[in-house]
Amino acid sequence: MADRIVIVGNGPAGLTAAETIRALNPTADIVVVNGDTHGFYSKPGLAYLLAGLVPQPRLFSRSEKDMADAQIRVVRGRAVRVSPADHRVVLAGDTTLPYDCLLLALGATAVRPDIPGISLPGVVTLDSLDDARLILKLAEGATTACVVGGGITALELAEGIASRGVETHYLMRGEHY
Numbered sequence: 001m002a003d004r005i006v007i008v009g010n011g012p013a014g015l016t017a018a019e020t021i022r023a024l025n026p027t028a029d030i031v032v033v034n035g036d037t038h039g040f041y042s043k044p045g046l047a048y049l050l051a052g053l054v055p056q057p058r059l060f061s062r063s064e065k066d067m068a069d070a071q072i073r074v075v076r077g078r079a080v081r082v083s084p085a086d087h088r089v090v091l092a093g094d095t096t097l098p099y100d101c102l103l104l105a106l107g108a109t110a111v112r113p114d115i116p117g118i119s120l121p122g123v124v125t126l127d128s129l130d131d132a133r134l135i136l137k138l139a140e141g142a143t144t145a146c147v148v149g150g151g152i153t154a155l156e157l158a159e160g161i162a163s164r165g166v167e168t169h170y171l172m173r174g175e176h177y
Contacts, residue, residue: 003028006089006097008079009105010034011043015062017103018072030071031097033089035078038129039064043107046132047153050139050160059129110153126157135161142166150174 005021005028007014018032041059048054067074077091082102089097110125112118124134139145139161147158150172162168
């Protein structure tokens with residue numbers, strides 16, 4: 001089994017992979033590249049934060065101490081390039097991480113369509129805790145909101161905003177989710 005394992009991604013897939021590898025290989029050097037400044041938290045739980053059903057601290061499933069105790073090293077940064085020939089991941093700022101085995105567990109991000117107004121203030125996505133915090137701030141003074149999207153995240157976002165007393169319009173392209 002590989003001795004130097006780099007996992008790019010700090011979501012459920014990356015975390016589960018790191019913990020599973022640790023259970024199978026107690027001596028491996030496991031590094032998780034975390035591009036989020038907040039550590040490991042439940043991104044699906046952001047909808048519950050918006051709805052006021054879960055307080056922010058409950059979103060965090062693992063602390064830095066938990067990761068250190070599991071001997072999983074967390075490196076904060078954003079992977080910008082993979083060099084398979086050299087077995088290296090390059091992070092923004094030119095830090096490089098050598099690997100014997102690489103797992104890309106990047107998750108999903110919202111696609112912002114190329115339409116007029118997409119960059120205006122108040123047009124947001126829900127991909128991170130920072131996004132959720134911004135949405136909560138915007139909802140405080142809002143009377144109406146519009147959520148666009150056909151996926152479960154958009155539906156949960158609409159429910160979360162509506163639960164805060166904001167008249168919420170939900171638009172999707174098709175007739176079905």
